[in-house]
């Protein structure tokens with residue numbers, strides 16, 4: 001634990017009064033959970049706070065308390081604040097255009113757990129061994145002696161649950177379970193939370209999922225598995241982050257698979273590809289993502305890149321095969 005950086009962040013939070021909170025594009029459980037948990041922390045300290053994100057949150061996370069407070073960048077013309085806080089962002093550019101709101105160059109607090117974080121803030125607290133940004137916000141509450149309530153507990157629980165794949169990934173520590181146990185004191189219906197997030201796929205999305213999984217390709221004796229999702233498959237469909245997680249989860253579950261990749265053509269942006277990588281822990285996918293300008297964690301990483309799906313796919317897969325040798 002980087003205690004010194006944490007102390008500096010705590011001091012900066014105490015010193016400032018009006019905060020702009022943001023997170024990465026296509027926000028998922030940890031992005032939103034950490035934002036809302038942090039928002040509640042500031043409110044308990046009688047600070048002013050606003051959450052502004054580039055992208056809307058997925059429907060299945062709309063149950064998060066205070067989700068209605070989240071504003072979208074395109075709705076905001078001007079906003080005054082004396083401190084900006086980025087959560088779960090490895091680079092400031094991961095927040096999309098939200099950084100443009102910082103016209104007066106206010107200090108930025110960077111709270112993140114990505115190993116690829118480039119310390120973009122004035123105050124940087126980065127803990128790559130921790131499961132989630134939400135777990136870091138949990139530690140802030142403890143450090144500052146701010147009590148949890150049902151709302152903050154639920155938000156942070158969701159963030160930790162989703163980033164650990166429901167407490168299954170290797171980033172799940174004793175601390176992770178301690179945090180979860182503390183949150184459960186507020187009577188969280190954890191089964192309900194689980195079902196709302198993971199067992200909430202519409203039948204048409206499930207049919208799409210089956211179609212996509214039918215296209216899984218394996219190379220290197222099955223050590224690498226990948227799948228492609230062309231934009232035409234997604235047209236007129238709203239496909240959530242959640243579906244990607246399911247696809248990656250199924251691929252990773254194939255026996256003897258070390259690395260899996262999901263390639264997706266971004267809808268509405270011509271020639272832009274998003275690829276997400278997962279590994280069983282024995283292979284560092286962050287290195288692969290970094291090579292192409294992305295990043296993440298050792299066993300989960302991603303990258304958004306310009307180019308054609310087929311070109312990018314062959315480059316990424318070749319790179320993985322080379323690294324496997």
Ligand SMILES: [Mn+2]
Pocket residue numbers: 030031088113131132133163
């Ligand atoms: Mn995260």
